[in-house]
Amino acid sequence: MIKVTIDDVEIEVAPGTTILNAARQAGGELVPPAMCYYSKLPGTGGKCRTCLVEVAAGSTADPRPMPKLVASCSTPVMDGMIVKNKTSERVQTNRGGVVEFLLVNHPLDCPVCDQAGECHLQDLGYEHGSAKTRYREERRTFSPIDIGNKIKLHMNRCILCYRCVHVANQLTEKRVHGVLHRGEHAEISTYIENAIDNDFSGNMIDVCPVGALTDKTFRFKSRVWFLKPYEAECACDKCSGKAVVWMFGNEIFRVTARKDKYGEVETIDDKTAWICNDCRFDKKDPSKWNLIGPRKIDRHSVISQGKYATKNDNNPKLLS
């Protein structure tokens, strides 16, 4: 075990752990946000740059600070490393910069976006963004497209985290979608809008941190905060059958995988509990599910009502 200090909290972790995972073991405020890293999908991370942290001392053997901010999701900890996240002014300004970049081409259509309430970018915008944009130029726009008969892609909202590409690579047999073009014009798409026809493609919706990939069986049906989540299970021969059903009265509005507080699909019985498309899209009949009990929402998002109300009332940035 090696010792690492993150924001004055000392943590003991196994060698080879990344800074982000070390912080997650400690939990709480010192965990850097992550938009692209997904611990259940090897190969993700490093792209969004929101998890940048300052390394004030590299290790006991070499206590020099690292000159650049490093991506905590892909930098392994060293014994005696001192990391600054919340306590570093530099990290906070640069993270604000990254959030500004992410919002440059992101439409502020939260009122009509199905992801609102459980959107990571929304949370990040509240915490690090400014109330006004400095971007005066025309935004990059795409038309929404269908990828498969159950998934809608709003490329305008995409932040190119590549998570869905990794899902397709790792969970499904043949990847037919990926990133086309380069730079600002890069987009997630299928080859000539080829339909995605695969039993596990629906998990792309679960891993999407924003509202770019949405469930066509749920789109515009309800806001997420009006629904009550229940842990449920069903007998399924394709997947674990362990899911969360979102209900209004006796009706199931949507089915998602069970996600932890970082928005990642939980590990149940040593397996990541991805759910199959049958469970997600077709089992909307409550009699098919065995309801276990209410699902606790452990997210600091807008869904926990009133969280940001007081903060924003006194926010001079919003008033100016």
Added chain:
Amino acid sequence: MSRKLLIEHAEVPGIASFETYRKHGGYASVEKALKTMSPDEVVDEVKKSGLRGRGGAGFPTGMKWSFLAKPEGVERHLVCNADESEPGTFKDRYLMEKLPHLLIEGMITSSYALGARRSYIYIRGEFMYVLRILEKAIAEAYANGMLGKNILGSGYDLDLVVTPGGGAYICGEETALLESLEGKRGNPRMKPPFPAVKGLWGNPTVVNNVESIAAVVPIVNEGGEAYAQIGIERSTGTKLISASGNLVRPGVYEIELGLSVEEFIYGDDYCRGIANGKKLKACIPGGSSVPILPHYLVTKTAAGTDRLMTYESLADGGFASGSMLGSGGFIVFDEDQCIVRNTWNFARFYAHESCGQCSPCREGTGWMEKVLFRLEHGMGTLEDISLLEEINKKIEGNTICPLGDAAAWPVAAAIRHFRDEFEWHVNSPQEAQKRNYGLIQAPLEA
């Protein structure tokens, strides 16, 4: 006149053919290395020579080679980065076009030193005609026993493959190059692991610039110490400079490092001054990614000493009053050139070439391009100038690969040194459409 170690025979008729090249002393380094030296001895010579990477970063080549992991039973690779896409740089193309066998000779000697059995030349997609020249030369080398099994009876086998890219600037970044070589989308990889540990197909790999590999030939022939005699301090040997812009005689020059910038621009053996009797306005000494220097900082440093063509002297003064030698793309502007337009042009290039993988570069380069477009076309405001500086600071150092820095530095430097001209574009937009700002004044203390 500088000694020429690389391109001395470049203009000899028929030098691209094996026989002519061999007649002019070609493949001597292969014979010397394979017959009389051990691989480690070759690495030692390169270390002694003090050769620094000629692709732009200037990292010592010998040190890079010694970092190569050598686990048992795992193949190692040498990859030549011939994806020369930096605006203002065209030395590698010249070298490969004129002296394809020099690169092949360097590849054989370097691969032998590193223990690579399969080496690659990754060439830029736009250089298709150069690819044909190289392929022909490689076929000749195979036919003459310089490549293939048991080269020159030494028992060393080497296969050399030349592969074209798709013409993306980002594929000049070493890990993106490896991705592209593996047939994937050319996105830079996260580091660590570095290519020296896990590179092409997961094997330890060294990626070197064309000129660095070519420079191994004279180093092995004449010895590392003799090579280190040329140049000043830590800038040893000769360097190819691609001079372009408003010069009387632009072109590719091989110089001994340590030549003064004044001599290079105005000397009779080199560029012979600014074209059409105009005055020097600014100079970018190392390709489009490095900071631009205003006329009063080109030939003299801020401290008043002569600026020399070395890694250290060009970087003298840091980013406040210095620049970098970079890849040696020496771009000169005369008094008629518009710095705002030029900066916008570069920003447009980087916005176009950003791979779109990490957010600061993807969104930031596009944003800078749009703001600069407005400034250049008379629609800018004074806030835009400070906005540009802010965007710059948020991109620099926060990206996966150095493309973000490369996009941010030229804009930052242009604003630092030519703020007056930017402000003039904002304050007199109509005039700025009609004429150019002309020379800027040196600050009084300079």
